[in-house]
Amino acid sequence: MRDKNHVDKLSLEWSESSSADNSQTERDILDELRPHKNIKEVEITGYRGTIFPNWLADPLYLKLVKLSLSYCKDCYSLPALGQLPSLKILSVKGMHGITEVTEEFYGSLSSKKPFNCLEKLEFEDMPEWKLWHVLGSGEFPTLENLSIKNCPELSLETPIQLSSLKRFEDSGSPKVGVVFDDTELFRSQLEGMKHIVELDISDCYSLTFFPFSILPTTLKSIEISGCQKLKLEQPVGEMSMFLEDLNCINVIV
Incomplete structure (x- = not known):
């Protein structure tokens, strides 16, 4: 594979019916499938090793713009993807292990900020994920779209400063939604979202309060659904005034 310089996209998928006898063997197989440095998109589905080979986070992949890791259920860590210099879209799904x-995700801290070009980040169906370590050093400087779906144990206790974020979606991750219950924490989070235009929150059963009064004026759309404990304590008229003044045009509760 590493000699095929004309290949733009590589998709590797392991059969669901088979199981791995040796994690090192699985890693060796994936290592031998290393693509040429001209690769632009990589999809890996159902990989059965416990860790990924080093090539997946090699900063010499200057043209790699899209990476998808799906249902590699035995993996217990993510590679240092933050050092991929041109990565724009990253999707991590079904990583049950x-x-x-941790800090490993960001890679070695050089002159460039981790995930220097990343525009879209998606985490989905990660039932055991509890901790997302935040560096607080300006990581994700160009991130516009963040989606966290079906990560029921993940808790965001520290604001992630996302200065370029335009769309934030939280679905089926109730502990992430708790950030909206804490006015000061939510205020701190919003202070770093200078370009946010859309919030989409669904199935966050622990969400009881939403601070409409401190929403930024950049917001154009808010969607809230399936949050059964949410109580809108403000009168409808006052809430409508908040939303009108803040230029928010779509609210579903």
């Missing part, structure tokens, strides 16, 4: 996303 992940309990923490």
